[in-house]
Amino acid sequence: MELLFLIVLIVLMVSALLSGFPVAFALPGSAILAIALAALCGWLFAGDSGAFFADGGPTQWLTAGVTNFRSLYWEVERDTLIAIPLFIFMGIMLQRSRIAEDLLVAMAQLFGPVRGGLGISVVIVGALLAATTGIVGATVVAMGMISLPAMLRNGYDKSLATGTISASGTLGQIIPPSIVLIILADQLSSAADQASTLRAAQYRAATGEFSMPTQLDVISASAGDMFMGAIIPGMVLVGLYILYILITAYVRPKSAPPVPYDGAYNVQFLLSMLKALVPPLALIIIVLGSILAGVATVNQAGAIGAIGAILMGGYRIHKGDRHVYLPAMLALGSLLAIGILLSIWDINVKNLTTSGQAVAFVLAVIFCLVLAVGVFWSTWRVYKTDNTLNEVMIETIKTTSMVFIILIGAAMLTAAFRAFGGEELVRHALTSLPGGFWTQFIVVMLVIFLLGFFLDFIEIAVVVVPLVAPILLAAPDANVSAVWLGVMIGLNMQTSFLTPPFGFALFYLRGVASKAVKTLDIYKGVVPFIGLQLLALAIVGLLPPLVNYLPNRTYLTSENAPPPMNPKLQQCLEREVFDIYATDWPSIRSALDAANQIDLSALPDDMHESIQQALILAGQTDEKIAAVNNAQNIIDDASETYRPLHDQVRTLQRDILRLNTEIGSAQKIIDNSRFDNSISAVQVQAARRSVTQLQADIEQQKSAIPAAWQEENVHFQQLLKDLKLAKLNYRNHVDNAYQPIQEMIQLLTDVDRLATTENEVKALADIIRSASSNAETAMAQISELEDRMADIAGSENTVSLIAKARRALRGNSADISAALDLQQQSLTQLQQDVAWMRQAQKSVLPALLELDQHIASNIGLRLQPALEHDLALSIAACQSVHRDVSLSF
């Protein structure tokens, strides 16, 4: 029955949307109507308003819907969305400051003389504007008014000209900062959570183990990741557009002739070029750069961009001619000054220790005030000039509200869709498709592409993505990253702006193009670009590193990169290290042999022994490597025969699961009929019949499972366990081998620091004597010394004696003489320690350091405090490839 109401919901939604009532209210309104209808029918015909819901009742689902409304801004997790109004503000402000016009004129002069040059200039300006304003309508209108007449006047083919302009205008959708990407990131992060849960359940069902290893987990995406992931695909797209225009220009020279520039290439020309290009480029570099460098969050970058836009507006639209650039210069100058201050001092308000820092703090405050003057002055100008600020703010809130109220509306729709079991249905439909992930993926992409003809990106992103993304992300056979999926969907949705009859870009262009351009010219013009778009989609689809590499690289080279110990890195880390072993093992071996010759006699006995032990262990590493390689080879061989069987059985099992749920719902009818008079005998009969039929089907499916499956599965799981064990063995082994050596090096390098404490330990005697008058202060002073010494390697014995001395002072009867005695002991201990360490520093340390050079990047790699730059890059590259992990499930 709930299926009927699911259909009612969809019919209501489609007709409400098509009627033209605002989307933001059509979506939740039809959801509420459908829920109300279901509740009413349930109450009338079944006596229970919740009867026709998959589970729960109407109030529960409506409350869930309203909770979804609130969750849009209630919790910190969705703060990414704050970036949207910031970027919209920035974009509209820049649009009002007419940088598009300046850029178009400058670029046309620069590229015009080349064949197809005007077209190329349009593409490049489109890309630059996409990285700043990102507003499709504004970009298309600006180019349609400035570039289109120029292109037509110079004999460009109408279709080529209009197609280039429409397509370049939509680049803002995919080139960051883009609103689509932020919304996708928001939707995908919850989808990734769901996918992760799905996969964990699958893993439990398949292996019987409770916790899933982290390397099998779904990789989530933040808005920053999405931005970084979209940069290279965006450039691929720009490259394809330019290539297409160039090829057309050379194949059919008449369609895109060169346009000579009449003026002279002089200083004047250079200046105007710089004036048009430098400010937007600087803004792009600051905004995207701060995200790429992993310094700022997307929200913070948005605020920087908005302030930058205000500064640019402050001089660009200013009408007077006095001090035109002064506010911007004030801001820029103080920013530079602050940058210099920060590069010299670390200004932490909470921790200003040196006088230099204090002075720097005061200076920084002054420069911040100057910066504020620059910003407020610019704000005042845009406020006063042509009412610009007001218009920008109003335009910002209108656009933001439009986007967000749709998000809210879709939240109610999602609740209703779940209430009628729609989610379950879509999941079944998708997962029962033959061919695994790629069929599912292509079907989803096709649906999104087709929806793009009628809906625009926000509706698709908020209605379709939450439904399908968890399933696609959970699929273990492709194991795609959320960033890649998001960028693919983003690229796909970009075409929705181009597809006739309802592409927005086409409308905007039609609105400003002259009558001489036929609507059909525009339609014809975009067709090749839609083709290019699909080509880009294919390229990015086949080469996932194009998307995944930049986010991975940024993460792994950033300050908060994980240490080499991190379990998520092990897969790729070992791949790298095992390559090193394969080639360098002999030289590592000889370095270890050389280390065996070191004279360790200067060390105390226990340390002497542990180093020797460590060296022996290190020498045996090759056995462990061989064990891992061996286990890996066995699995690789076994997979070849096991994989087809595994795929076959898992498909059968999915079918059985589905049949079982169908039995469940039929059984529910039979069970309910005992209390519920409205269920007729005919219905019960039909239900009974279908249960028998379904059970027969299940038996048939079960018998289709090959007899060998049980045994093969157990065998393969055992092989997987063996590999896991071999790897664990290897990891423990190298850690045990390297740790003593690492600690010894640390100890011996720290000797000088330890030695400097000798005077302080001596001075303890005076402090202890002063305890007769004031024990508390004395003890505080002693414990302060303990804390400082605790940081220094090799101080443990001395510190514990000092602590004993301190404890002797406790209580009413401070035992000063015992404390003094202990202090004397600690001094002796310290002197002894320092003595042998100094000895060992000469005889042992150089050889150990020499050894460390050979083994730090292989045997000792896991214990290094941070990833080395080169290694981080190769791991980033390794992690950017999607890996099939289906055999683990």
Add this chain to the structure above:
Amino acid sequence: MDIVSVLAQPISSRYKHANWLVRTLAHSVVVFAFVYLVNNYLNVWRDWPGVVGYFFSDNTASGSTVLAWLQLASYVLIVPLVLARMFTTPERRMIEDSDRLSAHSAYIIRVAFWSIVLIGLMDGLISWMRVEDLLTTVFGDNIGTNLGKSSFRGTWVHYPVIIVSLFVGYRYKTISVSWLALLVVFAEAWIVTARFVFSYEQTLMGDLVRFWYAGLFLFASAYTLKEDGHVRVDVIYSGRGVRYKCWVNIIGTILLAYPLVWIILTMGLWEKNSLLNSPLLSFEISQSSYGLFIKYLMAAYLVVFAVSMLVQFSSMLLKHAAILTDEVTVKDDHHDEALG
């Protein structure tokens, strides 16, 4: 659809019927919402029995009979009173009422805007003083400690500010929610400066941005609706004439928009542990107690959103009914000529 002219004297009996019917509907819905809000306040904060609680639940003994009947009367009398008002003012044009409701909605939004701007600034200052341990130094032990409690701060700081905003919103009609766009930019820029220059980060700064940004898109919705800024799927809509558009907007308002608004109001309010009542009642604050104490106010955002939308939708209903009945004439601006 821009209104070109208002008909001077459109008196047909068909028009008269439409006039009082639509005006009664639009006004009743609005008045009903306000009566509902007042009753919600009385039920939840003042422990009145409530209509449903007294008449439609099993434990009838609870609460005072007089109060319950009063509350019932407040609902029952709405339609007769509104009807009576409509009959005594038959000369009122629908378009005038539409403008009036629009102005009411704008006033609600202005009050909400001033409230969150002023509360954001004041609470930001207080919370910052709390983080830096200045409260007791400046205000003395008693008030200083009390300001660390959300119920005290809500009652003695936030509520007075809201009352002040009622006047400010009335007095200054030009400054409204759009300024939140600039404020959000500045607030986030402030975070950037503090973090990158002075290595200083506090929860309260992020809270302030979230406080204003949530207000930005929820409060701007009514204005966006007035300006027809909410995106439509115009596959069919753009090609049709004025009458089709009017009917879509009227039917959509009644069938899709009104239910949405009422679901927010009924699911969010209604009883003590409802979704929006319960944080409001307990002055809920976020987990980190060193942020702003404004989380409970953000629950009220949805109420403001719902009420402002309800009033704005009623205004839209009246406007399109006015067009349909030829009370006003409009210039249609569909895409036809653009498609050429």
